[in-house]
Amino acid sequence: MPQGLRYRILLILGLALWGGIYLTPSFTAALPGWWPSFLPSHQIRLGLDLRGGTYLLLTVDLEKAVENSLDRYAEELRRALREADVSSVSIERRGKTLFISTGSAADRETTQDILAEQFTILEPRVGAGSGGDIVVDLDRRQIDALEQYAVDQSLETIRNRIDQFGVAEPVIQRQGERDILVQLPGIQDPERAKALIGKTALLEFKLVAEEGSNVETETLNGQTLEPLSGEMTKTTYTIEKPTLMTGDGISDARVRPSVDVEGPYVELILSDRGSQIFEELTGDNVGRRLAIVLDNTVYSAPVIRERIGGGRASIHGTFDIKEARDLAIILRAGALPAPVTIAEERTVGPSLGRDSIDQGAMSFMIGGAAVIIFMVIYYNLAGVLADLALLLNILFLLAALAAFDATLTLPGIAGIVLTIGMAVDANVLITERIREEVRMGKGVRAAINSGYERALPAIFDSNITTFLSGLIMFQFGSGPIKGFAVTLCIGIISTVFTTVFCTRVVYDYFLFRRRIVTLSV
Amino acid sequence: MEFIKAGTTIDFLRYVKSAYIFSTALILIGVVAFWYRGGLNYGVDFAGGTIVHVKFSQPTDAASIRAVVSQTDIADITVQDFGQAGDEFLIRLPKSETGVENFSNRIRLSLADGFGEEAYDVRRVESVGPKVGKDLRRKGILAVVFATVMMGTYLAFRFELRFGLGAAIALIHDVLITTTALLVADVEFDLTVVAALLTVIGYSVNDTVIVCDRVRENMRKLRRETLHVIINRSINETLSRTVITTGTVLMVILALFFLGGSVLHAFALVLLVGMTVGTYSSIYVASPIVLLWEKEKPRR
Numbered sequence: 001m002p003q004g005l006r007y008r009i010l011l012i013l014g015l016a017l018w019g020g021i022y023l024t025p026s027f028t029a030a031l032p033g034w035w036p037s038f039l040p041s042h043q044i045r046l047g048l049d050l051r052g053g054t055y056l057l058l059t060v061d062l063e064k065a066v067e068n069s070l071d072r073y074a075e076e077l078r079r080a081l082r083e084a085d086v087s088s089v090s091i092e093r094r095g096k097t098l099f100i101s102t103g104s105a106a107d108r109e110t111t112q113d114i115l116a117e118q119f120t121i122l123e124p125r126v127g128a129g130s131g132g133d134i135v136v137d138l139d140r141r142q143i144d145a146l147e148q149y150a151v152d153q154s155l156e157t158i159r160n161r162i163d164q165f166g167v168a169e170p171v172i173q174r175q176g177e178r179d180i181l182v183q184l185p186g187i188q189d190p191e192r193a194k195a196l197i198g199k200t201a202l203l204e205f206k207l208v209a210e211e212g213s214n215v216e217t218e219t220l221n222g223q224t225l226e227p228l229s230g231e232m233t234k235t236t237y238t239i240e241k242p243t244l245m246t247g248d249g250i251s252d253a254r255v256r257p258s259v260d261v262e263g264p265y266v267e268l269i270l271s272d273r274g275s276q277i278f279e280e281l282t283g284d285n286v287g288r289r290l291a292i293v294l295d296n297t298v299y300s301a302p303v304i305r306e307r308i309g310g311g312r313a314s315i316h317g318t319f320d321i322k323e324a325r326d327l328a329i330i331l332r333a334g335a336l337p338a339p340v341t342i343a344e345e346r347t348v349g350p351s352l353g354r355d356s357i358d359q360g361a362m363s364f365m366i367g368g369a370a371v372i373i374f375m376v377i378y379y380n381l382a383g384v385l386a387d388l389a390l391l392l393n394i395l396f397l398l399a400a401l402a403a404f405d406a407t408l409t410l411p412g413i414a415g416i417v418l419t420i421g422m423a424v425d426a427n428v429l430i431t432e433r434i435r436e437e438v439r440m441g442k443g444v445r446a447a448i449n450s451g452y453e454r455a456l457p458a459i460f461d462s463n464i465t466t467f468l469s470g471l472i473m474f475q476f477g478s479g480p481i482k483g484f485a486v487t488l489c490i491g492i493i494s495t496v497f498t499t500v501f502c503t504r505v506v507y508d509y510f511l512f513r514r515r516i517v518t519l520s521v
Numbered sequence: 522m523e524f525i526k527a528g529t530t531i532d533f534l535r536y537v538k539s540a541y542i543f544s545t546a547l548i549l550i551g552v553v554a555f556w557y558r559g560g561l562n563y564g565v566d567f568a569g570g571t572i573v574h575v576k577f578s579q580p581t582d583a584a585s586i587r588a589v590v591s592q593t594d595i596a597d598i599t600v601q602d603f604g605q606a607g608d609e610f611l612i613r614l615p616k617s618e619t620g621v622e623n624f625s626n627r628i629r630l631s632l633a634d635g636f637g638e639e640a641y642d643v644r645r646v647e648s649v650g651p652k653v654g655k656d657l658r659r660k661g662i663l664a665v666v667f668a669t670v671m672m673g674t675y676l677a678f679r680f681e682l683r684f685g686l687g688a689a690i691a692l693i694h695d696v697l698i699t700t701t702a703l704l705v706a707d708v709e710f711d712l713t714v715v716a717a718l719l720t721v722i723g724y725s726v727n728d729t730v731i732v733c734d735r736v737r738e739n740m741r742k743l744r745r746e747t748l749h750v751i752i753n754r755s756i757n758e759t760l761s762r763t764v765i766t767t768g769t770v771l772m773v774i775l776a777l778f779f780l781g782g783s784v785l786h787a788f789a790l791v792l793l794v795g796m797t798v799g800t801y802s803s804i805y806v807a808s809p810i811v812l813l814w815e816k817e818k819p820r821r
Binding site: 049057059190191341342343344345346347348349351352355356359360362363364366367368370371374375377378379380410411414417418420421422424425428429432435436439454457458461462464465466467468469470472473475476477478480481484485488 | 522524527574576625626629642643644645646647648649650652653657660661663664667668671672675676679712713715716719720722723724726727730731734735738758761762765766768769770771772773774775776777779780781782784785788789792
């Protein structure tokens, strides 16, 4: 046997073995005990549309993120001014700008000094604009940095929440400027997951306003517990605006079982700094009502009976155990730096996924069988050869999916089915050419040689064009469509390899053995 | 076995005029349908909005579902029969101005109220916000345009400019006629339809490549013949391959169409129409354009 031919046969056998090894985990229920650990053990990865699950695209509200941090700067500035005994200064945020009005020239100077010393990232302009005599903007770079931070922080928080919620193999990644992509395979209750992920979870401790107080107030929705019936009724609260403490002061949150008529509640364990603040704020406000506000809803507003040390607080409400658990997760994972909105959701239930796999497999079988039978009837032995190439093609295609850890989606299955229909094209081209050459009176060897040679450019060009459209699809498409593009492109490579290279080896082998006297085409 | 006997000589180009009329008529139908329907029927992918795909344990009818979901006081809900068994429905909700509102949950709750928790199964929810919809629409159009231009450029580069031009015009023709079919059948335009269109572009150009390849070969071989004769002969010589390959591809597409399930239905339909039109166009659109070019700028 010529050297070249031997190597080609070895290459094909080696690749077939490689394919078989990669596909074994996907097509056996359990790997045999002797399966060595260095061999692949993972199955073909199924897309969400086949295994069921939820895909979410979240958009971070960047405007709000910037406004929130400006609010924080304003709060810090107020504190710094208080410490410097400046009292006649008022700060107001409008959009992304802070307006500071100072009462006297001396106050203005102090404010400017503080801004210059402690708030170097802010850009104060004196005497500009209306509504205040110092106007503070953030520069573009600063805003960019804040936005980046907001997206990164949101991603981290969402990852934390999902990890604690417990989803196998979630995908959480950043997409574009302000979007976060979340994939939750096999999730049973998508609504609950959405609520868990999308909640801003800004926890604030504020005082309920008393009559005659001169602090700015706001009206928030909330609920109160009827002590006798244990029922919750909706009410509104008038709350003092300043936030005394936020969720930052929490180090842990746990679900506690119910006491008396109430459902379970969430116990907060405060950090050292949080305990200190909490102790001070309770100590300063004995006898007043402390509102526990989550995302602008008042959960409870108990009366502070005494100074509370020890770093514990609790949130009561009408929770069932699931809600309490989710709330604890959210509080542990922390608040999102800005609200997120769900820009896109795609959920596939497990039953549809299973049906899709069955239907995909069915069309694969029937379509494949039709092509295989047709090829034998129409092209005789050359058809058998094309069919062998087709089977090898499917083996390589599936093995490549497993080896590259590509995701198989329903359109991806359609891509495989299409590949079956299209793959025989190369063999059709070659065989038709051989038939032509035979008709022109060429000998067996010459007919095969020129058949392959002449068909090759057309095969090459037609596959390249399809490959190009596959690449475009991959570039522009999302999720399932990408899966289609992947199977299409891998299919083209394995098609060219099996239909041109592998079938040629078979012809060459029989030519070498001088077994072919007449061509069965 | 042979469907197309060797030495078949059909004068394909004789019917070019009829083909022009035929194609133009189809495209005009498309234009009328476009105007009549008030544009393309975008699915949630492109228009934004929410669909909830529900399967009931027993056959029911759209009217009773409509009655139940109308309790949610969400405006403009449509309920549409899906699949053949009469137990699967698509509930479509309008888009919201902000992100994706919690419509799907409200639909679930109302269905549980109306039919009972166990009577139905939410099989699929797809929600697309307006911003994402716009973005996907832009990307989809861009992909189709880009693919067409790329194919034309590739063929112009591999063969000659006129082949590239012919192929590109044939592709535009295919996309237009497939779109006509979608408009007439009132099939929704969504991402899978665009993917199918791109596949049609990729495969349709295949046929053109095969014919062009043969034309180029015959141009070298038959230097004395007119281009008209060469093209006709090339089409005849590749006819057997065209018929067989289109046949095997149609076999698998039919398998997808009938067995692939409701989710792949539109996808398979586009391929079915597109592949058929693609084969026709590589004979009757791409080649005549090469000829037309020849008349304007003769070879010698």
